[in-house]
Amino acid sequence: xxxxxxxxxxxxxxxxxxxxxxxxxxxxxxxxxxxxxxxxxxxxxxxxxxxxxxxxxxxxxxxxxxxxxxxxxxxxxxxxxxxxxxxxxxxxxxxxxxxxxxxxxxxxxxxxxxxxxxxxxxxxxxxxxxxxxxxxxxxxxxxxxxxxxxxxxxxxxxxxxxxxxxxxxxxxxxxxxxxxxxxxxxxxxxxxxxxxxxxxxxxxxxxxxxxxxxxxxxxxxxxxxxxxxxxxxxxxxxxxxxxxxxxxxxxxxxxxxxxxxxxxxxxxxxxxxxxxxxxxxxxxxxxxxxxxxxxxxxxxxxxxxxxxxxxxxxxxxxxxxxxxxxxxxxxxxxxxxxxxxxxxxxxxxxxxxxxxxxxxxxxxxxx
Amino acid sequence: xxxxxxxxxxxxxxxxxxxxxxxxxxxxxxxxxxxxxxxxxxxxxxxxxxxxxxxxxxxxxxxxxxxxxxxxxxxxxxxxxxxxxxxxxxxxxxxxxxxxxxxxxxxxxxxxxxxxxxxxxxxxxxxxxxxxxxxxxxxxxxxxxxxxxxxxxxxxxxxxxxxxxxxxxxxxxxxxxxxxxxxxxxxxxxxxxxxxxxxxxxxxxxxxxxxxxxxxxxxxxxxxxxxxxxxxxxxxxxxxxxxxxxxxxxxxxxxxxxxxxxxxxxxxxxxxxxxxxxxxxxxxxxxxxxxxxxxxxxxxxxxxxxxxxxxxxxxxxxxxxxxxxxxxxxxxxxxxxxxxxxxxxxxxxxxxxxxxxx
Numbered sequence: 001x002x003x004x005x006x007x008x009x010x011x012x013x014x015x016x017x018x019x020x021x022x023x024x025x026x027x028x029x030x031x032x033x034x035x036x037x038x039x040x041x042x043x044x045x046x047x048x049x050x051x052x053x054x055x056x057x058x059x060x061x062x063x064x065x066x067x068x069x070x071x072x073x074x075x076x077x078x079x080x081x082x083x084x085x086x087x088x089x090x091x092x093x094x095x096x097x098x099x100x101x102x103x104x105x106x107x108x109x110x111x112x113x114x115x116x117x118x119x120x121x122x123x124x125x126x127x128x129x130x131x132x133x134x135x136x137x138x139x140x141x142x143x144x145x146x147x148x149x150x151x152x153x154x155x156x157x158x159x160x161x162x163x164x165x166x167x168x169x170x171x172x173x174x175x176x177x178x179x180x181x182x183x184x185x186x187x188x189x190x191x192x193x194x195x196x197x198x199x200x201x202x203x204x205x206x207x208x209x210x211x212x213x214x215x216x217x218x219x220x221x222x223x224x225x226x227x228x229x230x231x232x233x234x235x236x237x238x239x240x241x242x243x244x245x246x247x248x249x250x251x252x253x254x255x256x257x258x259x260x261x262x263x264x265x266x267x268x269x270x271x272x273x274x275x276x277x278x279x280x281x282x283x284x285x286x287x288x289x290x291x292x293x294x295x296x297x298x299x300x301x302x303x304x305x306x307x308x309x310x311x312x313x314x315x316x317x318x319x320x321x322x323x324x325x326x327x328x329x330x331x332x333x334x335x336x337x338x339x340x341x342x343x344x345x346x347x348x349x350x351x352x353x354x355x356x357x358x359x360x361x362x363x364x365x366x367x
Numbered sequence: 368x369x370x371x372x373x374x375x376x377x378x379x380x381x382x383x384x385x386x387x388x389x390x391x392x393x394x395x396x397x398x399x400x401x402x403x404x405x406x407x408x409x410x411x412x413x414x415x416x417x418x419x420x421x422x423x424x425x426x427x428x429x430x431x432x433x434x435x436x437x438x439x440x441x442x443x444x445x446x447x448x449x450x451x452x453x454x455x456x457x458x459x460x461x462x463x464x465x466x467x468x469x470x471x472x473x474x475x476x477x478x479x480x481x482x483x484x485x486x487x488x489x490x491x492x493x494x495x496x497x498x499x500x501x502x503x504x505x506x507x508x509x510x511x512x513x514x515x516x517x518x519x520x521x522x523x524x525x526x527x528x529x530x531x532x533x534x535x536x537x538x539x540x541x542x543x544x545x546x547x548x549x550x551x552x553x554x555x556x557x558x559x560x561x562x563x564x565x566x567x568x569x570x571x572x573x574x575x576x577x578x579x580x581x582x583x584x585x586x587x588x589x590x591x592x593x594x595x596x597x598x599x600x601x602x603x604x605x606x607x608x609x610x611x612x613x614x615x616x617x618x619x620x621x622x623x624x625x626x627x628x629x630x631x632x633x634x635x636x637x638x639x640x641x642x643x644x645x646x647x648x649x650x651x652x653x654x655x656x657x658x659x660x661x662x663x664x665x666x667x668x669x670x671x672x673x674x675x676x677x678x679x680x681x682x683x684x685x686x687x688x689x690x691x692x693x694x695x696x697x698x699x700x701x702x703x704x705x706x707x708x709x710x711x712x713x714x715x716x717x718x719x720x721x722x723x724x725x
Binding site: 120121123125126130133134137138141173175177178179180181184246247248249250253260263264266271272274 | 458539543545693694
């Protein structure tokens with residue numbers, strides 16, 4: 001254990017990415033499919049003030065990213081090693097294993113959500129397993145090519161933001177009076193709404209795992225923070241869009257309010273714009289699923305010594321089984337509830353605790 | 368390994384052809400449909416399926432199908448039995464409701480429509496003064512498909528005419544939202560022609576009152592800013608004056624009163640007088656004309672607001688307006704206050720031009 005903190009801190013340079021790509025990494029893993037239904041729950045608590053909660057959570061995540069970087073910079077290693085250093089082989093290994101489970105369930109959830117959207121909006125008769133099989137084969141192909149390729153896919157996924165212009169079709173129906181009166185809700189409501197907003201911002205925990213794959217990782221903090229700020233900007237757009245376009249009571253009835261915007265698009269040469277919108281959601285799915293599966297297979301390799309590709313193949317099979325076992329909207333919702341609770345624990349309990357533990361260790365060692 | 372992987376990927380690509388196809392020529396698209404009240408809680412659903420005749424370009428006609436049943440989905444199943452191709456709802460642009468059904472409430476029918484992933488959010492809804500099925504059966508458009516004809520009729524009158532815009536999304540917004548009530552255009556069959564005869568006002572999802580054409584336009588003036596339309600007023604000596612609106616702006620203000628809020632509406636209109644110049648001294652006359660219009664609009668506008676208050680309906684969304692100015696707004700409290708709320712209307716007319724002659 002002595003001098004453990006210079007362990008495998010540097011990867012082979014061929015495998016690393018430039019620091020500025022932390023922006024793409026953070027933004028694309030946060031901005032998944034969740035934004036389609038993100039606005040419903042915060043609006044139930046904070047009504048038209050929900051945008052304040054989006055800001056609050058966003059700022060909270062800036063602090064979380066700062067904590068992650070403090071923790072990792074001091075140890076010059078990724079969380080897999082830090083777990084072992086802090087808690088020993090067994091407890092550390094168990095923690096790593098818990099992360100693997102969380103990542104697998106999360107990527108299954110994202111995959112199932114995508115398939116659900118396709119089933120509801122485009123092809124109701126499509127079987128879940130068929131689409132899951134095709135997508136997972138592609139994901140295996142991407143992940144097996146390594147971290148740099150995954151980040152390439154993440155960069156490509158930024159193309160989905162061009163669809164933001166379809167919001168212009170809904171602009172004639174905006175009601176700006178819906179934003180007033182500002183701050184009509186108590187702080188308690190805002191905090192409850194901010195709690196609901198945590199799940200869409202989740203994903204920053206991936207930094208703990210791919211820290212060593214960033215060249216000069218200390219320099220990448222700025223970019224990671226910018227990535228989070230960009231996510232915050234897009235989430236603000238989404239929430240403003242929902243508040244301006246819908247009445248609170250209408251939102252309570254919708255499942256994917258953000259997706260409904262495609263139902264306003266009326267163009268002479270294309271009648272059903274939602275086909276394009278639904279297909280582009282794949283850009284939201286791939287970064288998340290690929291990064292999570294990559295992180296879990298890598299954790300498996302380091303903690304338990306399995307070959308990464310073998311672990312990946314097993315995990316893909318597991319995800320496939322889990323996806324097929326989620327039959328309907330109700331189950332998807334309950335999986336989401338569970339995941340968002342886990343997310344809350346990771347963000348507001350686990351990461352601050354790790355940060356404090358590390359701080360104490362650091363101080364003790366210096367004294 | 369790599370080769371087998373490529374084969375699997377190629378298979379995935381080729382198997383996409385196995386998804387159920389919907390080729391435009393092989394489905395029955397319909398643009399307009401109608402709901403009517405039938406006996407005993409049942410509804411009658413009428414669909415105008417499009418019929419294309421080959422070798423005659425532009426010759427599109429309709430085949431009308433009607434069925435009575437409990438739910439619209441069940442009726443659609445019955446209709447499939449009468450049609451050679453499956454029905455697809457992706458192109459519905461206008462939905463008509465018979466007056467009897469509208470008086471009973473249309474939320475059940477609308478729920479089905481807004482649940483449909485294929486239905487457009489910007490389709491038009493309209494109430495038929497009478498029976499919607501009869502209207503669809505009338506031969507009002509000889510060379511155009513009936514659905515397209517009705518859609519264009521509503522669309523052009525919303526964009527350039529006196530009909531305030533209310534599509535499926537806005538109807539739902541006003542119906543579900545607190546502090547405002549929906550309204551829909553009212554269609555009427557006159558001989559062989561369809562005309563928009565006014566506005567049907569709703570309380571929740573039930574049709575309770577109607578406005579005629581003139582009231583509808585005044586309502587539109589109070590509802591949104593406009594850039595088109597004409598208004599008429601009495602000149603006092605028996606003749607009528609007409610003015611073309613160049614631009615109208617409506618501003619709402621909410622002030623705190625002793626009991627409940629006070630609302631003041633400020634309507635300023637810039638117009639072009641096109642039919643009033645009998646007098647030789649235009650300058651003095653213009654002032655007079657201005658006054659006449661202001662007086663006329665104020666009177667009619669206040670009448671409208673009075674009607675809304677006595678019927679306890681709120682198509683202008685005054686409740687929503689007050690909500691946006693009040694912290695901790697409660698709907699029940701507002702509904703109690705509403706009939707006594709002090710609403711003031713101030714109309715300001717400015718004659719900017721008098722056509723191409725003095």
